[in-house]
Amino acid sequence: MAADEEFKQEVLRLAGPEVLTCIQCGTCSASCPTAHLMKPSIRRLVKHCLEGKKEEALRNETIWLCTSCQLCTVRCPRGIRPKAVVTALKELAEREKIKGKDQAYEELFQRQIKDYGRIAEILLSGEFMFVFPQGALQSMELGLEMAPKGKIKLAVEKIRGRDEVRRIMEELGKG
Amino acid sequence: MKLAYYPGCVSRSTGKEMDVSTRIVCAALGIALQELEDWNCCGATHVPSELVSVGLAARNLAQTDLPIMTSCSICYSNLRSAALTMEDPQVRAKVNAVLTKKYSGAQIRHALDVILEVLEKNDELITVPLKDLKVAPYYGCLLTRPRGGIDQPEFPTILEKLIKTLAAEPLDFRLKTFCCGGPIFMPQEQAAEDIAFLILKEAKKAGAEVIVTVCPLCHLMLDAKQKALEQRYGEKIGIPVLYVTQLVGIALGLNPDELGLEMNAVSPMPVVEKVYEKMAEEA
Known part of the structure; x- marks a missing residue:
């Protein structure tokens, strides 16, 4: 497939032009706590972006295995932020309407910020159960652990500045 | 010492003991905490747009003139990243255009560093x-x-x-x-x-x-x-x-x-x- 130059330029705009200076040394992959599960590796993901391979870069599990720990970013000898590349790809996946359980989780998280201004964790895990029933066991385990300790709060706190928060997300979300 | 306190969303639920212990330890050390007015979620690690993430954090930073303390590393990292990014005048102008209270700089501290500073001078406590x-x-x-x-x-x-x-x-x-x-x-x-x-x-x-x-x-x-x-x-x-x-x-x-x-x-x-x-x- 032909290189998608537009896609490449959009990644560079979001993640920074320094991505062009990548020497494919693999320090990012070697630093990543979930590297053993990633296919493609984070190093190869950067390569896909630079080669304009949009499909390969967007449709994979790698971007959803990133824990945002930033060790790649702290260590990159070229000053690239591989984590920002992942973040850019998540944003582009959202624009392309690529759906999945991981993307759904982020969407629920952001919707809560938009609606309430804060995260209500218990409601969030409840909502996520509908999207991904296989995750219910883990949520119930945690619930059983935390409920007797008074750490499960069902009420939702809404901030007064919700309109401002919504404006931040909508206006700045345009890029 | 007087600081603005950013509790973060988990303080209300799964991280309650973090919030409870932060407040009581600071009181015992003579650190006066003033909870940040109408604070919002920092975005944690789930906001793919960097600019939105900066905007969410900046709204919090603009609520006070005091240094802001948090006990949560994720909030600390996000608030700090936002302050770093807001040094770029273009980003600052873009973000300030949507903020009600405008951002004009902030000092962000983690509870660990605040507590250590006080303890080193007052080890009799x-x-x-x-x-x-x-x-x-x-x-x-x-x-x-x-x-x-x-x-x-x-x-x-x-x-x-x-x-x-x-x-x-x-x-x-x-x-x-x-x-x-x-x-x-x-x-x-x-x-x-x-x-x-x-x-x-x-x-x-x-x-x-x-x-x-x-x-x-x-x-x-x-x-x-x-x-x-x-x-x-x-x-x-x-x-x-x-x-x-x-x-x-x-x-x-x-x-x-x-x-x-x-x-x-x-x-x-x-x-x-x-x-x-x-x-x-x-x-």
């Missing part, structure tokens, strides 16, 4: 020295990332310094800055659990009697999930995990219920008893 207690210092990832914050990102030592100030023994903990997997634990359960268990196993190998954390997500992965992880991986760990503010609180002689110790999944009470027994022995 440590009435229950944590003698011989073997503590695994667990930094997790975001306390020191991005660069330029509380300590260097590769080999930070600030937690060890605090542990020593409390008269406890900081262990050489190889995975101290390794991510706990927390940010992806909902949709990517297996991947997150693998790394969390690796950290717990390493702490056990190092001989830890307690693990100390500075982040509510690390705490959830290592404490609230510990029993489930033991069952899944077929190995007993049984190490209590304390927030740094809880550990400090014990050394300040505060009561377990004031520090929310009963909210921890793995009971830290044996540790508290050991510390008091040791003190009685030496008296």
Whole structure:
């Protein structure tokens, strides 16, 4: 497939032009706590972006295995932020309407910020159960652990500045 | 000392003991906290647009002229990243255009660094020295990332310094800055659990009697999930995990219920008893 130059330029705009200076040394992959599960590796993901391979870069599990720990970013000898590349790809996946359980989780998280201004964790895990029933066991385990300790709060706190928060997300979300 | 306090969303629920212990320890140390007016979520690690993430954090930073303190490493990292990004005049103009109160600079501090500063000058406040207690210092990832914050990102030592100030023994903990997997634990359960268990196993190998954390997500992965992880991986760990503010609180002689110790999944009470027994022995 032909290189998608537009896609490449959009990644560079979001993640920074320094991505062009990548020497494919693999320090990012070697630093990543979930590297053993990633296919493609984070190093190869950067390569896909630079080669304009949009499909390969967007449709994979790698971007959803990133824990945002930033060790790649702290260590990159070229000053690239591989984590920002992942973040850019998540944003582009959202624009392309690529759906999945991981993307759904982020969407629920952001919707809560938009609606309430804060995260209500218990409601969030409840909502996520509908999207991904296989995750219910883990949520119930945690619930059983935390409920007797008074750490499960069902009420939702809404901030007064919700309109401002919504404006931040909508206006700045345009890029 | 007077600071604005940013509790973060987990303070209301799964990280309640972090909030409770932060407030009481600061009061005991003479640090006056003023909760930030109408604060909003910092976006954690789930907002893909960097600009939105900066905007969300900046709205919080614009609410006060005081330095802002938080106990959560994720909030700390996000607030700090936003302040760094807002140094770019173009970004600042764009973000300020949508903010009601405009951002004009901020100082962001983690509770760890504030508490250590006060304790170093007032060590007479440590009435229950944590003698011989073997503590695994667990930094997790975001306390020191991005660069330029509380300590260097590769080999930070600030937690060890605090542990020593409390008269406890900081262990050489190889995975101290390794991510706990927390940010992806909902949709990517297996991947997150693998790394969390690796950290717990390493702490056990190092001989830890307690693990100390500075982040509510690390705490959830290592404490609230510990029993489930033991069952899944077929190995007993049984190490209590304390927030740094809880550990400090014990050394300040505060009561377990004031520090929310009963909210921890793995009971830290044996540790508290050991510390008091040791003190009685030496008296």
